[in-house]
Amino acid sequence: xxxxxxxxxxxxxxxxxxxxxxxxxxxxxxxxxxxxxxxxxxxxxxxxxxxxxxxxxxxxxxxxxxxxxxxxxxxxxxxxxxxxxxxxxxxxxxxxxxxxxxxxxxxxxxxxxxxxxxxxxxxxxxxxxxxxxxxxxxxxxxxxxxxxxxxxxxxxxxxxxxxxxxxxxxxxxxxxxxxxxxxxxxxxxxxxxxxxxxxxxxxxxxxxxxxxxxxxxxxxxxxxxxxxxxxxxxxxxxxxxxxxxxxxxxxxxxxxxxxxxxxxxxxxxxxxxxxxxxxxxxxx
Numbered sequence: 001x002x003x004x005x006x007x008x009x010x011x012x013x014x015x016x017x018x019x020x021x022x023x024x025x026x027x028x029x030x031x032x033x034x035x036x037x038x039x040x041x042x043x044x045x046x047x048x049x050x051x052x053x054x055x056x057x058x059x060x061x062x063x064x065x066x067x068x069x070x071x072x073x074x075x076x077x078x079x080x081x082x083x084x085x086x087x088x089x090x091x092x093x094x095x096x097x098x099x100x101x102x103x104x105x106x107x108x109x110x111x112x113x114x115x116x117x118x119x120x121x122x123x124x125x126x127x128x129x130x131x132x133x134x135x136x137x138x139x140x141x142x143x144x145x146x147x148x149x150x151x152x153x154x155x156x157x158x159x160x161x162x163x164x165x166x167x168x169x170x171x172x173x174x175x176x177x178x179x180x181x182x183x184x185x186x187x188x189x190x191x192x193x194x195x196x197x198x199x200x201x202x203x204x205x206x207x208x209x210x211x212x213x214x215x216x217x218x219x220x221x222x223x224x225x226x227x228x229x230x231x232x233x234x235x236x237x238x239x240x241x242x243x244x245x246x247x248x249x250x251x252x253x254x255x256x257x258x259x260x261x262x263x264x265x266x267x268x269x270x271x272x273x274x275x276x277x278x279x280x281x282x283x284x
Contacts, residue, residue, distance in 0.1 A: 008108065013085075021091050023084035024069055030094075031104040035081075042084065045093035051140060063087040088112065096141075096204055109204075127193065128260045134196040135257050138188055141203045148210040152220035163226040167233020168202050169249045180253045190253040198236055198248050206232045 011025045023042060024035070032038035042064065049060050069083035086094070095108035146157060154160045165173045165187075173187060182190055188199060206229050213220050213228075220228075240247060 008091075008112070018087070020065070020085040020087060022069070023086055024081075026086065026091065026094070029104060030098060030108055031102045041094050041098045044097035045090060048093050048097060048140070049090075063090040109201075128263065131193045131196065131254065132257065132260050132264060134193050134200060135188065135191075138196055138200050138203065141200060141207065145203050145207040145210075148207050148214070149225055151214055152210050152222075152225045154222050154225045156222065160222070160226055160229060164202055164206060164229040164233045167230040167235075168198060168237050169233075170237065170247075171249060176249060179249060182253060185253075185256060189257045190255075192251060192254045194245070195248050195251045198240060201239075202229075202233050202236045205236070 007029055008021075011021060011029065013020050013022065023038070027035060027038040030038070030041075032041070046060060046064055049063065063086065065085040067083050067085055068080040070078050070080055073079045084090075091108070092112035095105060095112050098105040098108070149157065149160050162172050165171070165176060169176050171179070176187060177183075177185075180187075180190070188196060191199065209228050209232060210220065210225065237247070
């Protein structure tokens with residue numbers, strides 16, 4: 001693990017029951033000179049948490065725990081300021097909602113993204129809970145990606161979506177569905193947690209790239225947007241290869257996600273939750 005990445009390990013706190021990161025310490029590493037601006041990133045991350053169906057199962061205060069932090073105020077004086085004890089998932093959301101132009105944010109995304117979901121994220125969750133959670137994140141972020149694609153003048157969303165699959169899986173969606181014998185099921189409804197995490201990284205990074213291009217006033221167009229999606233899917237694929245992971249097309253399909261939803265909802269005594277795709281063409 002590189003020095004840039006291991007710095008996040010250096011500021012990790014462990015107590016008897018959990019690990020956490022101090023928001024004040026994370027602020028400096030992520031390149032925010034102002035606490036106020038970093039609080040904006042925290043607020044966006046909290047909104048992302050609240051918008052997710054994960055709130056049915058987990059309390060936001062367990063991930064963004066507000067505490068007081070004693071700091072020196074000059075001439076030997078001390079004062080208490082607001083801080084947050086952040087879970088790994090909270091840090092992940094902050095990285096996803098941070099300033100994409102900051103290289104430190106890219107490093108944080110690399111640390112808290114695929115490795116997080118593959119190795120350490122939500123150890124207290126069951127495998128089914130992890131999978132349901134990541135699938136929900138994929139749906140939420142796919143909606144954002146397709147909004148960005150629309151702003152980039154993409155009109156053939158099926159072709160745009162397929163470009164990402166070709167980059168990540170080395171084959172198009174139809175070929176992948178045949179390889180995994182999915183029938184009429186959507187690809188990501190049968191994907192396990194590791195495969196979903198790889199797709200989530202593909203989706204968020206493609207969205208960031210499109211947004212950066214749009215913010216700089218560049219004209220993107222359908223062909224370039226497809227190329228960007230393909231390129232980033234390929235980079236995620238290369239990352240999986242570099243860390244010795246199983247290539248996503250070789251991961252076995254899982255039981256349909258709706259069966260997991262039903263099971264979780266029965267556990268909570270509720271009705272049918274039903275994850276509804278944000279866009280009919282965005283949910284492969």
